[in-house]
Amino acid sequence: MISRAESAAATRRALLDAAAELLDSGGLDAVTLRAVGARAGVTRGAPYRHFLDKESLLIAVGTRAWDTLGDRMQALRAEPGLSAAEKIRGGLLALIDVGRFQPHLYKLMFSNPPGDPTALARAAQRSQTEFLAVVADLVGEQEARRYAALLISSANGIAGLQASGQLADPKWGGVSAEDLTDTLVDMIAGKGRHA
């Protein structure tokens, strides 16, 4: 027996799944409320029972993606038998992989919606805080903020270039996202060791 509240929660989840799937497969343009509703088995008006408007639905999709990334960061940080540098590398690649395999979702995660420009930044907090802690293990509290910001920026940029296909340009000599990440981590780790 499913209660009404459970049914409503299931619909909400179905709407989020449908929006995420449409986003992955067809980009932002493919995410229309009518298509989302149809894929979730309801009609175009139903989303308004669960979200304020389309923008709120998209923010919820992005927030959920940030949450799962935050889980991965947290698990990675707690992983025994990994050096700080390896954890950093893993965290960066976790972010980069989203950009690589779900470029549209990735863009959504870093967009700031007109209505509430801080919504997604708030959702990103836990991921970034976890990452900050790992970086602090390598370079110390003192410099962690600066380097963590630089690392996340760089990973963001690598993922962005990869998502837009520019990394594939032969001009860069076939360098991969992993190569860039390794180069970056090496530079930071070098700094850390000398400090």
Add this chain to the structure above:
Amino acid sequence: MISRAESAAATRRALLDAAAELLDSGGLDAVTLRAVGARAGVTRGAPYRHFLDKESLLIAVGTRAWDTLGDRMQALRAEPGLSAAEKIRGGLLALIDVGRFQPHLYKLMFSNPPGDPTALARAAQRSQTEFLAVVADLVGEQEARRYAALLISSANGIAGLQASGQLADPKWGGVSAEDLTDTLVDMIAGKGRHA
């Protein structure tokens, strides 16, 4: 006396200007063909005499932005009395400044439009080639590709984080885009000196 071709070229320019202004002030949502036409002194159908569709108009706006950035890169590279590191710093900040002061334009420059995913990447070529040459002056031909890709990625990420307002978060301890750029250039320059 203005010929018909001159008038048409002027209209085309007015349409590009109008689209760029609307993009800057109100974001992508504010760029409707009707609004663009109105601001350029024509009606909604006129853009179709100069561009295939709305996407082509936006690509043209992004292309023009890449061209002016390419000009700045070229001028910077030719500037006498600047070290390679200073030129690199200047080039990175030129890119970052677009992200900072024209975030919507910046996003457009790095978006790959569904119709022609390679159009803007082609427009970015000259800027990146100029930059690549400057980096080669610092770290040598051999490693220039890798480091240039990393630098552009990082600058892209810094600009992106700044554009989405996340850099302002006190979590990062008030680090600025300039700080990150300097840290980055120092690391590369260190590498370059030791190589």
Add this chain to the structure above:
DNA sequence: CTCAAGAGATGACATCGTCAACTGAAACTC
């Protein structure tokens, strides 16, 4: 059993991108 609450369906409206048909003036041909 009664009835309020709320999830979902549906009709309607404004706005958007786009196309087809039309208008008028500049540019070309003879």
Add this chain to the structure above:
DNA sequence: GAGTTTCAGTTGACGATGTCATCTCTTGAG
């Protein structure tokens, strides 16, 4: 210079979309 062509720009129309108001019907509380 008259006739014709070309083409920038206008206008009307259409389908799609986000959103609101209204309606229906099931669920859960009293």
